[in-house]
Amino acid sequence: MELSGNNFISENEVTAETFNGKLKHVVISCSDENFSDNYGLIGEHNGMELVALQHYGKEKAEAMKIKEGWYFVLRALTPEEIREIKFDARVSYLEMMSEVI
Numbered sequence: 001m002e003l004s005g006n007n008f009i010s011e012n013e014v015t016a017e018t019f020n021g022k023l024k025h026v027v028i029s030c031s032d033e034n035f036s037d038n039y040g041l042i043g044e045h046n047g048m049e050l051v052a053l054q055h056y057g058k059e060k061a062e063a064m065k066i067k068e069g070w071y072f073v074l075r076a077l078t079p080e081e082i083r084e085i086k087f088d089a090r091v092s093y094l095e096m097m098s099e100v101i
Contacts, residue, residue, distance in 0.1 A: 002067070003030070003035075003041070004066075004067075004071075005039070006039045006041065006073055007071045007072070007073055008071070008072050008073070008074070009067055009069045009070070009071055010069055010070045010072070011068075011069050011070075012070070013055075013070060014053065014070040014072055015053070016050060016053060019050045023047070023048040023049060023050065023074070024046070024047060025044070025045070025046055025047075026044070026045045026048045026074070027043075027044050027045075028041050028042050028043065028045070029042065030042050040076075041074075045076045046082070047076065047077035047081070047082045047085075048074045048075060048076050048077060049074065049075060049077060050072060050073070050074060051073040051074065051075050052071075052072065052073040053070070053071070053072045053073075054070070054071045054072075055069070055070050055071075056068055056069065056070075056071065
């Protein structure tokens, strides 16, 4: 996998389903000692979301002068967004439990 700006590039097929339920805790590492992490992506993240996902096949990639592959962008959720998600989950749970009784 490669990183171009804030786009991850995978040679293997990636779909939205690939990320389903897997972005609660994300660890991103890099073995390239010369890599400059301008976007703060390297490290541990508690809560991320898939922002964009696009496949560029051979013809389109050549026309755009980019590498062929599946491009995707992840972003870290803010503490406020995480609190809101947890709150919504608690409310949903209470709603569900009140219907059971």
